[in-house]
Amino acid sequence: MTPGAHVAAAIEIIDRILAGETADRALIGWTRRSRFAGSKDRAAIRDLVFSVLRRRRSAAAMGGACTCRGLLIGLMRQDGVDLGAVFSGQGYAPAPVSPEEFGAPWEALSPAVQADVPDWVYDKIEPSRRDAVWSVLRQRAPVFARVNRRAGSPEDAIRMLADDGVQAVPHQKVMNALEVVGNARRLKQSAAYLDGLIELQDASSQALSDLVPIPEGGRILDFCAGGGGKTLAMAARVEASFFAHDIAPGRMVDLPSRAKRAGVEVTVVNDVIGKFDTVVCDVPCSGSGSWRRNPEGKWTLTPEQLAELVSTQANILDEAADLTAPGGTLAYATCSIFAEENGAQIAAFLSRNPSFVLREEHYFEPSSKGDGFYLAILGEAEPAVA
Numbered sequence: 001m002t003p004g005a006h007v008a009a010a011i012e013i014i015d016r017i018l019a020g021e022t023a024d025r026a027l028i029g030w031t032r033r034s035r036f037a038g039s040k041d042r043a044a045i046r047d048l049v050f051s052v053l054r055r056r057r058s059a060a061a062m063g064g065a066c067t068c069r070g071l072l073i074g075l076m077r078q079d080g081v082d083l084g085a086v087f088s089g090q091g092y093a094p095a096p097v098s099p100e101e102f103g104a105p106w107e108a109l110s111p112a113v114q115a116d117v118p119d120w121v122y123d124k125i126e127p128s129r130r131d132a133v134w135s136v137l138r139q140r141a142p143v144f145a146r147v148n149r150r151a152g153s154p155e156d157a158i159r160m161l162a163d164d165g166v167q168a169v170p171h172q173k174v175m176n177a178l179e180v181v182g183n184a185r186r187l188k189q190s191a192a193y194l195d196g197l198i199e200l201q202d203a204s205s206q207a208l209s210d211l212v213p214i215p216e217g218g219r220i221l222d223f224c225a226g227g228g229g230k231t232l233a234m235a236a237r238v239e240a241s242f243f244a245h246d247i248a249p250g251r252m253v254d255l256p257s258r259a260k261r262a263g264v265e266v267t268v269v270n271d272v273i274g275k276f277d278t279v280v281c282d283v284p285c286s287g288s289g290s291w292r293r294n295p296e297g298k299w300t301l302t303p304e305q306l307a308e309l310v311s312t313q314a315n316i317l318d319e320a321a322d323l324t325a326p327g328g329t330l331a332y333a334t335c336s337i338f339a340e341e342n343g344a345q346i347a348a349f350l351s352r353n354p355s356f357v358l359r360e361e362h363y364f365e366p367s368s369k370g371d372g373f374y375l376a377i378l379g380e381a382e383p384a385v386a
């Protein structure tokens, strides 16, 4: 396929997204209808679609309209692509661009439009963080893998991946993290992945899992386990009894097979009984720290939804506090960059639960080294001896 045909395909897919389909569904549908496209074509088209979703506001402004064609024109203008070469009208390429289709130049866009977030979201973080955070979230996310140290070393993983044509390098700061720098789309077919030597996991998510205190031989509960990314990362670190719970048990359906592949034991529990030495709450949140991976979230989040999430998080924390053994640890995590889901949520929890203290707090800003996350390590004070 030519670059023009890639753009025509992206226009078709974005048309469906604008009509209400999710990006993943629209991409899968296009792939099914377009058997002629090879894996490199599919990767190039996916890249265009996700770039538009990340930069939707500025692309619409520069392309003169929030239509599928306008968005692609705006994106290409931003990237300095020769529009005449791509929108050539030749073969499968889209029709040439007329001067009326040009929107505003980059310099004329407001800061929130350049940041590619809604106005109310733009104002939510302090001015000193805005430029760095919003510009990172407009970019493509790096791909990270976690090396399962029970199965081998980072060097083993890099070698095995290279044998399958996947290039990876060690992460500068996170011990068992690799950045996949070439042929990431082959990762899930690689022997290193299929044999349980690596898992796909963001580097900040790995760093956060490494910081949760896990006593050897203790009872550890992942209260919002979802797919189990953090459960598996913690279980790879220490010998302890791991329990996974989620209000939506269907989300944990792959966890037993993933645990088996990784050579660790995790018990899935629907009814949580007893107390635990460590309770981890990786709560549902705005996902704002990982919006470059899931860019649709930044356009669909509303202030009302955010308020509802904050209230759900508070309820989960209170429930999890009751499950924490005296002297135990309650770890609270989000992939959010907003204060009300992070530090302010914990301050409110501490005022409701004076028997807990804040032991550690970690902020991970979204960057080339990982997504945005927050972690609070809380401790339940030992009851005083009379």
Ligand SMILES: C[S@@+](CC[C@H](N)C(=O)[O-])C[C@H]1O[C@@H](n2cnc3c(N)ncnc32)[C@H](O)[C@@H]1O
Binding pocket: 223, 224, 225, 226, 227, 228, 229, 230, 231, 245, 246, 247, 248, 251, 282, 283, 284, 285, 312, 316
């Ligand atoms: C951020 S995701 C967890 C991701 C997961 N820890 C991982 O690393 O892959 C949040 C999870 O919380 C679950 N959840 C929402 N409300 C809950 C509740 N009241 N109790 C337990 N889990 C809940 C959701 O179903 C969702 O799977």
